[in-house]
Amino acid sequence: MRVGIVGLGEVGAAMAAALRATGHDVLCLDARPESATAGKARALGIAMHADAAPFARAADVVLVTSQARWAAVLADWLVPEIPAGTVYADCTAKSVAVRDHIAARCLGHGVAFCDIAIADTVSWPDRKVELLVSGAATGAIASLFDGSRFMPRIVDASKPVSAELKLLRSVYTKGLTALIIEALAAAEKCGTRAEVQRTITAFMAEDFGRIATMLVGTSIKHAQRRAEEMKDVSEVVSALLGGAPMTHGTAMVFQALADSGICSDLATLEGIVSEIAESRVFERLGQSAPAEVAKPGR
Known part of the structure; x- marks a missing residue:
C-alpha cells in the first residue's frame, strides 16, 4: 500500500x-x-x-x-x-x-x-x-x-x-507531568529530590487500579483534612519556587469535595467517580475565582 x-x-x-x-x-x-x-x-x-x-x-x-x-x-x-x-x-x-x-x-x-x-x-x-x-x-x-x-x-x-x-486522557498524563515537575523542582530546591523521587517511584509501582481506588476513595472521606494539608504544602512550595499552581489547584479541589456532601463509603472507583461527575463540584470551581482553603484556628 x-x-x-x-x-x-x-x-x-x-x-x-x-x-x-x-x-x-x-x-x-x-x-x-x-x-x-x-x-x-x-x-x-x-x-x-x-x-x-x-x-x-x-x-x-x-x-x-x-x-x-x-x-x-x-x-x-x-x-x-x-x-x-x-x-x-x-x-x-x-x-x-x-x-x-x-x-x-x-x-x-x-x-x-x-x-x-x-x-x-x-x-x-x-x-x-x-x-x-x-x-x-x-x-x-x-x-x-x-x-x-x-x-x-x-x-x-x-x-x-x-x-x-486523547484530550481527556491528557488531563491525567499532562497533569501528572506538571505535578512531577512541581514536586521534584521544589524538592530539588530544598535538597531532598532523590528521596522524594524514590518514595514516589515506589508508590507508583503499585497496580494503578488499586492506587486509584484507594486515592479517590480516601480523598472523599478525608477531603477537608487533605485540603488543609495541601494549603500547607502550597505555602512550602511557593516559598521554594515562587509559586505552586498545581498544589494550589489540588487544595481547591479537595476543599470543593469536602463541601460537596458526596458519600464517602462508595465501594468502587466507578461509583465514586460517577457520584463526583454528577455533582456540581467542578462547575462551582469553574465559576469561582481561586479561593483560600479555610483552616481551623487561622
Missing part, C-alpha cells in the same frame, strides 16, 4: 519506519524543499512531494502527523485533491471542533476519515504503541499497521471520537 505522510517529526518518522518495515511504500509531503522534513525524508530515502495534488493522487492512505495547529489548514488544502475512497487519517492532538471540521471536509469529498489518538510514547523504539482509532476508515487503518509496533484499537467505527479520548 502507498502511504502518504504529512509531517516527519517524531511520530511521522516512527510511523514511516514501521510501515516501510512491513512492506508499505511511503511518501512524504512538504511544500518547502529546504525544510527539516524534506531533509529527513531524503536521509530516510522516502519519496518527497512538494505539491498537494500529485501527492494526494499517489497515496492510498494519507496520514497527518503534523502539529495540531496545522490540522485544519492541511485538511482544507489536501482533502479536495484526494480521490474519493482514499483514507485520510489525522493523528494530531487536535481539538474536537477541528476534528469535526476535518471529518466534514472528508465527507463532503467522499474521502474516508479516520480519527487517531496516539496513546503511548513513540520515542522508545522497542515499545508497542496503541492507537485509538475511530470513524469510517478504522478497518483500513487496522489493516495498514498489522504486523508493526503500532497497535490500532477500534473504539468506535460508526463515528470519530478519538479526539475526545
